[in-house]
Amino acid sequence: MRKQTLNRETEEWLTAYILGQLDEEERRKAKAWIEETPENRSAYESLLRDCLRIRWAQEDRRIQTVKAWRRVSAALQRKRRRWSHIAAAASVACVFVLAGVLLSRKETPAPVAQHTIQPIHTQATLILSTGKAVNLIDSPGDIKEQDGSVVTVDSAAGLRYDSLAVPATQTAPIYNKIIVPRGGEYFVTLADGTQVWLDAESELEYPVQFNTDSRQVKLKGKAYFSVTKDERKPFVVRANEFALRVYGTEFNIEARDERHIETVLVEGAVGFRANGKTAEQRLRPGQLAVANTVTGETQIRKVNVASYVAWKNREIVFENERLDRIMDEVARWYDVEVFFQNEELKTLRFDCNMPRYADIQDLFFFMEQTSDARFSVSGKTVIVSKK
Amino acid sequence: MDTAPTTNKQICDLLRAHDPRGIKLLFDTRYKSLVSWTNTFINDLAEAEDLVQEFFIDLWNGNVKEELLPGTLDSFLRVLVRNRAYNQMKKRDALKNHEDIEKVDAIFQEYDDSKDKVIAQVFSEIETFPERTRQVLNGVFVDGLKYREVADRLGVSVSTVKTLLGNAIEKLRERLDNDRVAQFLLVVTSFLPRIHTKK
Numbered sequence: 001m002r003k004q005t006l007n008r009e010t011e012e013w014l015t016a017y018i019l020g021q022l023d024e025e026e027r028r029k030a031k032a033w034i035e036e037t038p039e040n041r042s043a044y045e046s047l048l049r050d051c052l053r054i055r056w057a058q059e060d061r062r063i064q065t066v067k068a069w070r071r072v073s074a075a076l077q078r079k080r081r082r083w084s085h086i087a088a089a090a091s092v093a094c095v096f097v098l099a100g101v102l103l104s105r106k107e108t109p110a111p112v113a114q115h116t117i118q119p120i121h122t123q124a125t126l127i128l129s130t131g132k133a134v135n136l137i138d139s140p141g142d143i144k145e146q147d148g149s150v151v152t153v154d155s156a157a158g159l160r161y162d163s164l165a166v167p168a169t170q171t172a173p174i175y176n177k178i179i180v181p182r183g184g185e186y187f188v189t190l191a192d193g194t195q196v197w198l199d200a201e202s203e204l205e206y207p208v209q210f211n212t213d214s215r216q217v218k219l220k221g222k223a224y225f226s227v228t229k230d231e232r233k234p235f236v237v238r239a240n241e242f243a244l245r246v247y248g249t250e251f252n253i254e255a256r257d258e259r260h261i262e263t264v265l266v267e268g269a270v271g272f273r274a275n276g277k278t279a280e281q282r283l284r285p286g287q288l289a290v291a292n293t294v295t296g297e298t299q300i301r302k303v304n305v306a307s308y309v310a311w312k313n314r315e316i317v318f319e320n321e322r323l324d325r326i327m328d329e330v331a332r333w334y335d336v337e338v339f340f341q342n343e344e345l346k347t348l349r350f351d352c353n354m355p356r357y358a359d360i361q362d363l364f365f366f367m368e369q370t371s372d373a374r375f376s377v378s379g380k381t382v383i384v385s386k387k
Numbered sequence: 388m389d390t391a392p393t394t395n396k397q398i399c400d401l402l403r404a405h406d407p408r409g410i411k412l413l414f415d416t417r418y419k420s421l422v423s424w425t426n427t428f429i430n431d432l433a434e435a436e437d438l439v440q441e442f443f444i445d446l447w448n449g450n451v452k453e454e455l456l457p458g459t460l461d462s463f464l465r466v467l468v469r470n471r472a473y474n475q476m477k478k479r480d481a482l483k484n485h486e487d488i489e490k491v492d493a494i495f496q497e498y499d500d501s502k503d504k505v506i507a508q509v510f511s512e513i514e515t516f517p518e519r520t521r522q523v524l525n526g527v528f529v530d531g532l533k534y535r536e537v538a539d540r541l542g543v544s545v546s547t548v549k550t551l552l553g554n555a556i557e558k559l560r561e562r563l564d565n566d567r568v569a570q571f572l573l574v575v576t577s578f579l580p581r582i583h584t585k586k
Contacts, residue, residue, distance in 0.1 A: 012553045019527055021534055049494045050560045055528040056423045056498055057509035062432060062529065063419045068440055072414065075444050076407070365407050 123184035158187030173207035183335030241275035
């Protein structure tokens with residue numbers, strides 16, 4: 001019916017107007033024609049409606065949602081990385097207060113499928129010099145050590161050792177040890193003010209007071225150190241035979257495997273020896289050192305520091321990382337067991353960026369979106385299979 | 388369409404809880420539609436896709452996602468991407484003369500609500516066209532080319548382009564129109580099974 005109000009010539013002319021094919025003068029004429037009568041306007045609107053529908057319908061086939069989602073989901077993870085720089089500047093207390101907030105938020109009923117896997121959270125055991133074990137989550141407050149030092153346990157700020165007002169006499173130092181289980185993390189301020197972030201499944205042993213001529217600590221697992229400068233008393237991190245001498249600095253060290261100890265220097269300067277027989281090598285900021293304490297072999301290369309220290313800034317960041325390496329960390333952080341049904345899935349590579357306290361399903365969701373891998377969770381077991 | 392209200396509510400709830408499945412659901416159900424809508428102004432499909440992808444990324448990273456309401460979800464999304472389109476329009480749009488954006492918005496909403504049907508109608512008609520006519524339609528409607536450019540691309544005269552286009556539009560309008568008059572006669576269009584899986 002409405003079609004009859006337009007002759008072919010007018011329809012072509014209006015179509016050209018709608019498609020932007022007319023010059024300035026013709027366009028003015030068309031506009032005037034449309035506004036001339038209500039019938040003209042309605043004929044025009046009907047044509048406009050049809051032209052748009054034809055256009056949209058044709059276009060629809062060219063738009064590929066799957067391909068687009070692949071790009072978007074990768075970017076969704078990458079974009080969040082910007083936060084890590086801001087988080088790096090955040091104060092220590094803030095880190096743990098926020099951890100608390102995120103944990104309490106978890107208690108609100110989530111519309112997500114229920115499972116028993118918890119994101120990483122503050123937890124650790126302290127072994128005192130007497131050998132007594134203290135659960136640091138259950139027993140906040142002050143603990144008195146044998147030499148008179150007071151250890152403050154604060155649920156928000158972690159563990160803090162203050163240096164004694166009256167320096168301890170030159171007796172043999174007494175040692176404490178923090179053990180962080182899988183699924184846990186902990187933060188400690190040592191007597192010299194040095195701050196240490198301990199990742200899941202890690203141990204740090206250190207003197208309660210640094211009263212000898214060097215500050216020596218022992219590490220198993222992964223930790224981020226922010227060492228207080230003291231030129232008279234060098235700070236040394238030992239992991240088996242590996243020794244790292246610090247000159248006031250920030251660095252991340254992963255010593256889980258004696259054949260593969262990784263140190264990334266954030267700022268300052270450090271020197272390391274793979275074992276007692278090798279010479280000291282210097283590391284510059286932005287460099288990664290990989291040391292084999294058994295063979296004494298070392299490698300130094302430039303890396304993107306952000307991805308190595310992201311864990312300390314409440315982020316999970318992987319850059320083009322193999323899935324088996326990712327799942328190693330995931331197993332530690334979420335205290336789960338991981339099984340691969342298919343060996344070749346281990347070599348898949350991912351970019352990833354998530355808040356560290358995220359639900360494990362969020363992480364799997366993004367990885368499933370961008371690969372052929374499927375992650376099935378049952379109890380505390382994760383099975384990686386092909387879709 | 389009957390399932391839309393629950394889906395919308397689900398999406399809004401998930402997004403408010405910062406659940407990534409919310410953005411995935413929103414993306415799956417809205418991406419194409421928002422690209423078409425954006426391209427109405429941008430007139431460059433690749434650019435429109437980029438814009439909408441950026442939009443989804445920013446939506447996820449920002450706070451707006453917490454304020455989405457199921458009832459106004461689609462109109463709100465259209466306004467948001469349209470504003471973005473206006474802000475980065477380089478290539479002027481074919482529709483730039485149409486100040487009556489309200490009208491275009493209403494037409495889009497109507498299209499979006501019965502999208503699968505319209506697409507089926509358009510394609511069932513287009514399938515019957517000769518190759519050349521299809522190329523003209525594509526050039527003008529999808530690639531946003533000038534008649535002159537289409538003529539050069541196909542090696543024909545501008546008046547041939549106009550005639551082919553005129554015939555095609557007339558037929559397509561008849562199809563779209565007939566169907567409106569006699570909707571009960573609508574046949575199941577089996578050649579587009581993918582689109583028809585949606586209830």
